[in-house]
Amino acid sequence: MTELPLFDDSAIDRVLCVVAHPDDMEYGGSAAVAKWTDEGKEVAYLLVTRGEAGIRGMPPEEVAPLRAGEQRHACTIVGVDDLEILDFPDGLVEPTHELRRAIARKIRESRPQAVVVTNFDLNTNWGLNHVDHRNVGVAAVDAIRDADNPWLFTELKDEGLEAWKADRLLINGAEPTHAVALSAEHVDRGVRSLEAHTVYLDALSDHPAPNEMIPSIAASGGELAGIDYALPIRVVDM
Numbered sequence: 001m002t003e004l005p006l007f008d009d010s011a012i013d014r015v016l017c018v019v020a021h022p023d024d025m026e027y028g029g030s031a032a033v034a035k036w037t038d039e040g041k042e043v044a045y046l047l048v049t050r051g052e053a054g055i056r057g058m059p060p061e062e063v064a065p066l067r068a069g070e071q072r073h074a075c076t077i078v079g080v081d082d083l084e085i086l087d088f089p090d091g092l093v094e095p096t097h098e099l100r101r102a103i104a105r106k107i108r109e110s111r112p113q114a115v116v117v118t119n120f121d122l123n124t125n126w127g128l129n130h131v132d133h134r135n136v137g138v139a140a141v142d143a144i145r146d147a148d149n150p151w152l153f154t155e156l157k158d159e160g161l162e163a164w165k166a167d168r169l170l171i172n173g174a175e176p177t178h179a180v181a182l183s184a185e186h187v188d189r190g191v192r193s194l195e196a197h198t199v200y201l202d203a204l205s206d207h208p209a210p211n212e213m214i215p216s217i218a219a220s221g222g223e224l225a226g227i228d229y230a231l232p233i234r235v236v237d238m
Contacts, residue, residue, distance in 0.1 A: 004224040007170075007178035007235060009114070014042045016112035016166070018103055018140045020093060020132035021051040022071035022085075023197045024118050026210075028217045029172045030078045031190025032116075032180040032231045037079030044082035044110045045075060046103065048136050053090040055203045060090075066199055074196040078189050082110070093132040095139040101153050103143035108161035115144055115166045119173035137171075144169065144238050169236040176232035179225035187218045187229050 015036055017025050025033065025045060033043050051067040052060035068085055075083050086102055093099065107115065120137020122129055146152045148165040157163070182190075194201075194210040201207055221230035 004176055004179040004221070004230070004232060006225055006227075006230070007180050007233065009036070009041075009180065012036075012041060012113045012168075014044075014110060014112040015114050015116060016044050016046060016107060016110050017116040018046045018048070018106070018136065018143075019118055020048050020130070020136040021054060021090065022047060022067040023051070023074075023194070023200055024133070025116075026074055026190070026194035026197065027118070027173065028190065028214060028221075028231050029116060029118070030074065030193040031182050031186045031214065031218060031229075032172075032233075033080060034078040034186040034189040034193075035180065035182055038186070042082070042110070043078075043080050044106070044112070045071075045080055045084070046106045047071065047083070047085040048088045048093055048099065048102075049090040049132065050085055050087065051090055051200070054200060057203060067197070070197045070200060074193040077193045077196060091132060093135045095135045095142065099136075099139045100143045100146050101156075103140055104147040104153055105156055105161060107143060107147035107166055108156055108164045111164050112166050114168040114170055115140060116170045116172060117141075119171060121174065124173065141169065165238070167238055169238055171234040171236065172231070174234040176221070176224070176234055178235045179221050179227075179230035179232050181225070181227055182218055182222070182229040182231060184229065187215055190214045190218070
């Protein structure tokens with residue numbers, strides 16, 4: 001029985017994806033991005049950290065540029081040209097005013113109708129959530145409101161960035177309210193975008209194979225929506 005309604009994204013022209021690390025968008029979210037870019041929507045990625053603390057056996061100064069390169073490759077696969085990577089400390093991100101300002105600046109620059117984040121609850125289906133995911137999600141929610149308030153971060157207006165309201169928050173990996181319809185080709189590009197994080201995945205001995213993990217997510221979402229493939233998401237009206 002169909003449980004999830006399909007998300008109507010027909011009125012969305014621009015999407016901003018805000019995540020903590022290189023690879024965070026590739027756990028299902030990038031398949032939806034492939035759909036959106038195929039439809040001519042503009043999609044931008046804002047990564048809060050460089051993921052420099054993500055590979056135990058390599059020093060951060062080597063990991064940071066490596067993971068940035070892998071993320072650029074992943075973006076290319078799903079049609080994203082606008083990739084910005086900030087320099088907040090991997091593993092130590094806090095939802096500070098500085099972080100809110102940086103996200104609000106990107107919102108005002110890219111003027112999205114929807115902002116995508118990953119689940120920022122403490123308890124998730126895969127266990128206790130990473131502190132960076134939690135804090136980036138909270139900061140992004142606040143930054144959506146900040147970007148729409150002309151009396152906050154007024155220096156952004158001085159830079160020519162006027163207040164902007166993003167109407168929808170889309171949360172990947174949370175208890176879903178809707179589903180984004182996907183084709184098999186979108187799912188395949190989602191797989192390949194995760195596979196682009198080659199060195200990072202090689203360092204995780206117990207990581208599921210992307211060509212099993214991503215189709216499983218999409219097939220499970222599709223079953224809930226009554227179609228072959230879909231990305232389950234939580235939609236919040238802002």
